[in-house]
Amino acid sequence: MTDNTVRPQAVYQAHLLDGQGSAIPTLKVLQADGSLYPDATLPTLDRDTALKIYRSCVFTRVLDERMLAAQRQGRISFYMTCTGEEAAVLGAAAALEQEDMIMAQYREHAALHWRGFTTEQFMNQMFSNEKDLGKGRQMPIHYGSRALHYMTISSPLGTQIPQAAGYAYGQKMQGQDRCTLCFFGEGAASEGDFHAGLNMAAVHKAPAIFFCRNNGYAISTPTSEQYAGDGIAPRGLGYGIKSIRVDGNDMLAVLAATQLAREVALREHCPVLIEAMTYRLGAHSSSDDPSGYRSKEEEARWQEHDPVRRFKLWLLAQQWWSEGEDEALYQAYRDEVLAAVKVAEKLAKPALDTLVTDVYDQVPEHLQQQLDEVQQQVRRYPEHYPITAGREQ
Amino acid sequence: MAQMNMLQAINQALHQAMSNDERVLVFGEDVGHFGGVFRATAKLQETFGKDRCFNTPLTEQGIVGFANGLAAQGMRPVAEIQFADYIFPAFDQIVNETAKFRYRSGNEFDVGGLTIRTPYGGGIAGGHYHSQSPEAYFTGTPGLKVVIPRDPYQAKGLLLASIRDDNPVIFMEPKRLYRASVGEVPEEDYELPLSKAELIREGSDITLVGWGAQLELILKAAERAAKQGIQCEVIDLRTLLPWDVDSVAASVEKTGRLLISHEAPLTGGFAGEIAATIGDRCFLYLESPIARVCGLDTPYPLALEQEHMANEHKIYEAIVASVQF
Numbered sequence: 179m180t181d182n183t184v185r186p187q188a189v190y191q192a193h194l195l196d197g198q199g200s201a202i203p204t205l206k207v208l209q210a211d212g213s214l215y216p217d218a219t220l221p222t223l224d225r226d227t228a229l230k231i232y233r234s235c236v237f238t239r240v241l242d243e244r245m246l247a248a249q250r251q252g253r254i255s256f257y258m259t260c261t262g263e264e265a266a267v268l269g270a271a272a273a274l275e276q277e278d279m280i281m282a283q284y285r286e287h288a289a290l291h292w293r294g295f296t297t298e299q300f301m302n303q304m305f306s307n308e309k310d311l312g313k314g315r316q317m318p319i320h321y322g323s324r325a326l327h328y329m330t331i332s333s334p335l336g337t338q339i340p341q342a343a344g345y346a347y348g349q350k351m352q353g354q355d356r357c358t359l360c361f362f363g364e365g366a367a368s369e370g371d372f373h374a375g376l377n378m379a380a381v382h383k384a385p386a387i388f389f390c391r392n393n394g395y396a397i398s399t400p401t402s403e404q405y406a407g408d409g410i411a412p413r414g415l416g417y418g419i420k421s422i423r424v425d426g427n428d429m430l431a432v433l434a435a436t437q438l439a440r441e442v443a444l445r446e447h448c449p450v451l452i453e454a455m456t457y458r459l460g461a462h463s464s465s466d467d468p469s470g471y472r473s474k475e476e477e478a479r480w481q482e483h484d485p486v487r488r489f490k491l492w493l494l495a496q497q498w499w500s501e502g503e504d505e506a507l508y509q510a511y512r513d514e515v516l517a518a519v520k521v522a523e524k525l526a527k528p529a530l531d532t533l534v535t536d537v538y539d540q541v542p543e544h545l546q547q548q549l550d551e552v553q554q555q556v557r558r559y560p561e562h563y564p565i566t567a568g569r570e571q
Numbered sequence: 572m573a574q575m576n577m578l579q580a581i582n583q584a585l586h587q588a589m590s591n592d593e594r595v596l597v598f599g600e601d602v603g604h605f606g607g608v609f610r611a612t613a614k615l616q617e618t619f620g621k622d623r624c625f626n627t628p629l630t631e632q633g634i635v636g637f638a639n640g641l642a643a644q645g646m647r648p649v650a651e652i653q654f655a656d657y658i659f660p661a662f663d664q665i666v667n668e669t670a671k672f673r674y675r676s677g678n679e680f681d682v683g684g685l686t687i688r689t690p691y692g693g694g695i696a697g698g699h700y701h702s703q704s705p706e707a708y709f710t711g712t713p714g715l716k717v718v719i720p721r722d723p724y725q726a727k728g729l730l731l732a733s734i735r736d737d738n739p740v741i742f743m744e745p746k747r748l749y750r751a752s753v754g755e756v757p758e759e760d761y762e763l764p765l766s767k768a769e770l771i772r773e774g775s776d777i778t779l780v781g782w783g784a785q786l787e788l789i790l791k792a793a794e795r796a797a798k799q800g801i802q803c804e805v806i807d808l809r810t811l812l813p814w815d816v817d818s819v820a821a822s823v824e825k826t827g828r829l830l831i832s833h834e835a836p837l838t839g840g841f842a843g844e845i846a847a848t849i850g851d852r853c854f855l856y857l858e859s860p861i862a863r864v865c866g867l868d869t870p871y872p873l874a875l876e877q878e879h880m881a882n883e884h885k886i887y888e889a890i891v892a893s894v895q896f
Contacts, residue, residue, distance in 0.1 A: 340636025348644030374633030
């Protein structure tokens, strides 16, 4: 049984193909100065939406700056920034409907802000306090929200890719007019789950949008040591998936590509692959120092392509935004984030019984016994358990 | 009631689960039109359509990853891994994702609807990669349930309960018994409880614990011991995680002796967990050391399968040694 639409042409001499001359082009809309490329087509975008996107850019910049500092001060244990990739993440998120599922890797919290995750919710997760939706169980930045259709992040790379295929298949089965957006980095695309997920989605015609943030590095590993082909986008073609490469620092290009991807995914019940070319301006994480593997000159070159500035220049040119409003917005978010830090870090940690709940839907007998033992231990040695000692359980 | 073999019982359970709940989907390698390499999924695609019963590409991590996504979305996937020996490519999806989905999200999301079916076990000249019993790799993973039936009646009732349980279940089917084990199975829909062991033979001298195909060998050894005047109490654990400690402990408090037997290698096998727990719970009742009769600590061999296996002769000898201790 084959229904492949591509019919191979026969040749009669042995000749190896090397892919040269068939590199995937890059979609661009916005120039560095905020003007449009000649012939470029604008995505669907009204003033309110554009400003909402921009506000999420600024919030993300402020959050990243403040929380990296908070990690340096020892107030939270870990942090990862989105710096340099705000356009890739927000351009994609803004092309979706609110009820489409987002399954992210970890560097996409801008999308969560876009969906309405509050400053307090970000803080509660990072400070793993009792108001954290995740009950303080995962490392900082592993966000998730059922209400906002944002799947809880997990650390193992690429695992969400076949899951997105399954999630999207379920949406299609139930006749929902919804898709699943799956973010991952170019390093994660080397995992077997990338292959498994894209192939499963293609064969089973799942309306998933696979969105690769190709930011040049996986921790210290440059793309030259990650793959030898033409990046990630051509791989989609090998699976029979419609694919596009886009300038990931160009908010309007990412938005245009993802709007088209969503339309095609839902109309044709099929996956789409987007590769957004961008640059990880910050360190990999608060545990990483990029000066050991890349030059200041390289970073400075990419600063020139700052996606937030490029988008702002366009907004200014539309006269939808002003430098005065810009300064006020940064200041307002700085105040808001600082205030939220102060509240979140004072809230209590989750109650002791959350150690054993949610392992299963019900707490099984052996886990209840283990909890009882820990409770007795805390009562006997309260000085060793300052977080839970003396609290009503 | 009807006479059926284990495959027919499993097939009927899948038909009933899919009829009863349209969220139930069945997929894996060769499960579609062909009906599975063992025929466990026969006629499902014909009855329920290609959207609900389908072949997947040959990728175990893809099958379980896809199933995790479907279950998170609210469906109830029943994924098949063709042989338990090939579940390891999906180990990361199962251990790091499936098992932790609910806990790590604070119950914002879960994959409780997921069931992974997989044929396991030796005795069929399957060599290294068609004979393994990997249950202990999973019993060390909080968040999973591990269920193993021993006959057609158990297989149907436990599979229906597993599919409907709101936790992910690894359902391991003893392929040696697929056609060899035949018994009475009610035609109607029924469930058997998870995490409940079953006392299948009463005795007063020693408690024998096992699961799956191993019970057939344990029962043969118990019969032989009975002829020597040794009364064995035999317990089918049925669910390995979370397991029914109380039933095993109650039996050992009565008999004073315990023997556990499984196909998997001794070291790190689930018998070690049972022995340690019962040693702890029943220390003052024990009249002899807890015996473990298991596979050798080798890869599963082809030519010397009988020598490797925890067969009825080895079990019988261990019963006698325990009683005479």
